[in-house]
Amino acid sequence: MHRRGQLPTSIFRTISLVAIATLVIAAAAIPALAQNSVPPTAVQAAKMPQYASRLAHPVKRVLPPETSVMQRAKVRRGPLDSSDIYDNGSINGNTDAWTINFGFIVSDSFNVTYNGTIITGMSFGAWLYSGDTLTSVEVSITSGENSGTSYFDQTVNFTQGSCTSNQYGYNVCTETGSFNGPTLNAGTYWVNLQNASVPSGDPVYWDENSGVGCQGSGCPSQASQNSVGSIPSEAFTILGNASSTTPCSIDSQQRLYELRDLGQFTGSNYPSGVAIDRKGTLYGTLSAAGNYAQGLFYELSQRTGHWFVSSLYNFLGGSNGSSPSGVIVGPQGALYGSAEGGYGDGLIYEVTPPPTACTTALCSPDETTIYEFTGYPDVATGRVTAFDSAGNLYGIGGSGAYGAGAVFELSPSGGGWTEKILYSFTGGNDGGAPSSLVLDLDGNLYGTAYYGGLNQLGVVFQLVPSAGGWTENVLYNFSGSETDGEYPGGLIQDSHGNLYGFSTCNSEGGGADCWGLYTEGLIFELSPPGGVYFLNTLSSDWGFCSSNGSWSWFSALAVDPTGKLYAAANGFAYYYPTGYASCGAVGSITYPWQILWANNAGSASIFENLTLDARGNLYGTTASCGPGNDGIVWEYSP
Secondary structure, X not given: XXXXXXXXXXXXXHHHHHHHHHHHHHHHHOHHHHHOOOOOEHHHHHXXXXXXXXXXXXXXXXXXXXXXXXXXXXXXXXXXXXXXXXXXXOOOOOOOEEEOOOOOOEXXXXXXXXXXXXXXXXXXXXEEOOOOOOOXXXXXXXXXXXXXXXXXXXXXXXXXXXXXXXXXXOEEEEEEEEOOOOEEOOEEEEEEXXXXXXXXXXXXXXXXXXXXXXXXXXXXXXXXXXXXXXXXXXXXXXXXXXXXXXXXXXXXXXXEEEHHHHOOOOOOOOOOOEEEOOOOOEEEEEOOOOOOOOOEEEEEEEEXXXXXXXXXXXXXXXXXOEEEEEEEEOOOOOEEEEEEOOOOOEEEEEEXXXXXXXXXXOOOOEXXXXXXXXXXXXEEEEEEEEEOXXXXXXXXXXXXXXXXXXXXXXXXXXXXXXXXXXXXXXXXXXXXXXXXXXXXXXXXEEEEEEEXXXXXXXXXXXXXXXXXXXXXXXXXXXXXXXXXXXXEEEEEEOOOOOEEEEEEEOOOOOOOOOOOOOOEEEEEEEEOHHHOOEEEEEEOOOOOOOOOOEEEEEEEEEEOOOOOEEEEEEEEEEEOOOEEEEEEEEEEOOOOOEEEEEEOOOOOOOOOOOEXXXXXXXXXXXXXXXXXXXXXXXXXXX
């Protein structure tokens, strides 16, 4: 029997033993914290007195995204560059970061698109205590989350780039390290960071960004931490070289997006240029990409200095359309283009973009076929090229009443669209096979016809509306000489009413004498002093393909508000004795001519159109360059 006075002591001892056991069990449940007092995240550390006192004076408010470190300290400057294998997005800097020393290991997945890809380094975002500089990190590349097959495991020296303080008092910095990494085949891998080193011995944290703004194939990354498990992904870029990359000679050119990532099908996608709306959003099509390999409509929008790509619409084929080509923006912001139809003739479609720019794959704009061509005496395969303020669309196409092509109008009517043939070419003196069309501010239409005219070598024409219909005036008949060439196209008009276009100077077919034995391009200007148009040849052959001879022709023109004219050229080069190769270039028509970008490999249809924004930046696409030679969207900023 126990004495009454001994009972509280016994109970107290029992409670003490239970408490001690509970603490032991709890300590065993968090091995990382048992080993050291460093918490797994930077935000947790900032709340602990022993660490908070060593931070810079923190800002008392959370910085909004538009003023955050994302703008100033980026892992990358936009979509994938030629040396970027995988990009998981820019540094966020204001959410949190995960410890990569004191026994903590953080892992992120990344994708490799092509076999034979050589990894040469990585960049990532680091949160550091004030005054610290990161010197090295142990980097490993494995088949699983810090496990499985190990392809690389070394301590890598890192170079610290720009840093910006965040609201927690940390310096958020860009870190870049180079190394002789493994050669990987296409697939998913994991990059693991641990044992980060700073001279002070402080904790180092890997910036968390959850994949915001990522551009790598399959992003955002999966991520994990050895003591916690799954965590939000981090800001990083894997650097390297893909063996299938086609070299391009690039000067003053920026890649906005590599087209291979826009659909599950790659190669032979034939990008047809881009259109730009008033908000600065770019739109374009790929003819063979998308979920059904029938074509894809995509959007590139810019926010906080980053370009975001969205696959807006997957064409289904048949009467829904396939192999889309070309896009123009209507007066109300709707987008129009042409595609192949289900009955052998083409169609015109309308896409109404979402009210705000897409940032995810969940965007689903409306797509409507507004008109299907029926062939003779209608147009067979047409495309829209211009619109007026009332929303009427104008375009050109083959067939027509005489089989030599026609100009048509599509007008909104009663919830649908009504087509009217404005003019059918005969192939005689009036021209045949219309190749371009523009609408001026007075409501007149101007265009080029590929053949016909007095010399059967093409014309520049004007269509003027009247009470009885539209009247054609032939403004110029091409002669095939070295001063004007033949087979014109690509007509554009500047703010002063001057018309610009291009033609071909072909000596091999019995045509003009064009400085040798090769086909060369000409650019012409038609100026309207006193209502009479005069031809002025601005440019001839660009010898960018080969010193051994080249066949080159112009494919697109654009003129900015200052009157500066840009041109794109496609063609073939003959490299003796190996044979033919494709080539292309974009340049400004100034003296001396300035080649902005030349490409000596890939598809002959390298450039399809050129687009200018309100600030004078030039945009376009190519059907070559980039990993896999699948094409890119590019920008040139004067």
